[in-house]
Amino acid sequence: MRNLNLLFYKEYYQKLGTDEFKADVERLDEILINTRFEEKDYILSQIVQEDCVFILKTTYPGLLIGAGNPHGAGDIGGSDDDINMGFSFDFVTGQPYIPGSSVKGVLRSHFKDHPEAIREIISKLENIDVDEETLKKLELAIFDNADVFLDAVVFDGDEYGRLLGFDYITPHGRATKNPTPIKFIKVLPDVRFEFRFVLSDKLIDGQLFTKEILLKLFKELLCVFGAGAKTNVGYGCFDVADNTRTPKSDVAKLSDNSYNHTRNNNRQNPPKIKCPNCGYNNFIYKKDGKTKNIQCFNCHKALYK
Numbered sequence: 693m694r695n696l697n698l699l700f701y702k703e704y705y706q707k708l709g710t711d712e713f714k715a716d717v718e719r720l721d722e723i724l725i726n727t728r729f730e731e732k733d734y735i736l737s738q739i740v741q742e743d744c745v746f747i748l749k750t751t752y753p754g755l756l757i758g759a760g761n762p763h764g765a766g767d768i769g770g771s772d773d774d775i776n777m778g779f780s781f782d783f784v785t786g787q788p789y790i791p792g793s794s795v796k797g798v799l800r801s802h803f804k805d806h807p808e809a810i811r812e813i814i815s816k817l818e819n820i821d822v823d824e825e826t827l828k829k830l831e832l833a834i835f836d837n838a839d840v841f842l843d844a845v846v847f848d849g850d851e852y853g854r855l856l857g858f859d860y861i862t863p864h865g866r867a868t869k870n871p872t873p874i875k876f877i878k879v880l881p882d883v884r885f886e887f888r889f890v891l892s893d894k895l896i897d898g899q900l901f902t903k904e905i906l907l908k909l910f911k912e913l914l915c916v917f918g919a920g921a922k923t924n925v926g927y928g929c930f931d932v933a934d935n936t937r938t939p940k941s942d943v944a945k946l947s948d949n950s951y952n953h954t955r956n957n958n959r960q961n962p963p964k965i966k967c968p969n970c971g972y973n974n975f976i977y978k979k980d981g982k983t984k985n986i987q988c989f990n991c992h993k994a995l996y997k
Contacts, residue, residue: 722973743903744888744889744890744891744903744907745886745887745888745889746886746887746907746910746911747847747884747885747886747887747933747934747935748884748885748887748911748914748915748930748931748932748933749881749882749883749884749885749930749931749932749933750879750880750881750882750883750884750885750929750930751881751882751929751930751931752881752926753859753878753881753926753927754857754859754878754879754880754881754927755788755878755879755883755919755920755927755928756777756779756876756878756879756920756921756922756927756928757779757780757788757789757790757794757879757919757920757921758779758780758781759777759779759876759920759921759922777874777876777877779876779877780794782843782845785845787845787846787855788846788855788856788879789843789844789845789846790843790844790885790887790919790920791843792840792841792842792843792844793841794919794920795841795842795843795844795887795919796835796841798914798917798919798920799835799841799910799913799914800831800835802913802917803827803831803835804831806913806917807824807827809916809917810822810827810909810913811823811824811827813909813912813913813916814905814909817905817908817909817912818905818908820899820901820905822899825897826896826897826899829896829897830894830896830901833894833896833901834894834906837892837894838892839889839890839891839892840889840890840891841889842888842889842890843888844885844886844887844888845885845886845888846883846884846885846886847884847885847886847933847935847937848883848884848937849880849883850880850881850882850883851882854880855879855880855883856877856878856879856880857877857878857880858875858876858877858878859875859876859877859878860873860874860875860876861873861874861876862874878927884933885930887910887911887914889903889906889907889910891903891906891907894906911932914930915929915930915931915932918930965995967988967993967995968993968995969988969993969994970988970993972988974988974995
């Protein structure tokens with residue numbers, strides 16, 4: 693199992709500001725964006741109750757989860773390339789995940805913030821008219837009942853098997869001040885998540901709301917309003933996806949790069965290309981003899997001029 697939690701080992705804060713620290717940041721960044729998972733890695737997180745499960749995929753620009761978690765050194769001595777926002781990694785598998793408490797919280801917030809939209813969704817999906825009082829009772833029955841909201845786990849990576857990448861925001865405090873980009877981790881687009889629940893049917897004012905109805909409602913809410921951080925600028929949106937695992941593109945195996953150990957600790961050295969803009973060393977991925985990565989993973993500028 694390729695556990696991404698190695699990014700936060702205890703010696704991390706003992707080398708702040710040193711050349712060794714900066715080299716570690718670059719090395720771990722490359723591990724992060726180049727690690728690809730395989731089907732056997734995902735299966736460990738699956739559950740048996742298939743009637744209360746649905747799968748959604750992330751859309752552009754991706755998904756931010758756990759932004760408030762502890763993160764890199766930032767402005768207390770770390771490298772400028774250090775990650776400046778937290779992220780949620782599952783402790784067991786090392787994969788990104790959405791905690792069950794977050795799934796429950798975001799769905800309940802939609803009940804409070806968008807009641808009219810929920811009534812419209814239920815009417816559209818099941819042709820059931822729900823008044824304001826019934827909706828409040830339904831909310832209490834769902835979120836204050838014995839229903840369980842499990843962690844949403846990765847079902848499949850993108851076409852290359854990747855899950856994570858980097859992105860930047862550039863806050864402008866003043867028009868005349870040079871802005872400092874903030875680097876953070878995100879889940880890439882087209883990564884599929886499996887949302888899992890343990891639900892029961894609800895009888896509200898003589899109207900039966902089955903768990904199938906609730907699943908359809910939850911799916912629609914996540915697709916329309918999203919989850920995670922920075923949804924107001926497009927992050928955290930989902931789209932409907934199927935449960936068929938897609939074969940990955942025939943690219944150079946990212947798990948064989950120079951920073952991932954094989955079982956006998958041999959190291960490979962795939963070709964790299966230095967970005968003409970920022971100097972970052974990018975691994976070269978090819979498909980059908982053609983280079984696929986034409987954009988720098990660090991600064992997102994063109995690699996070839």
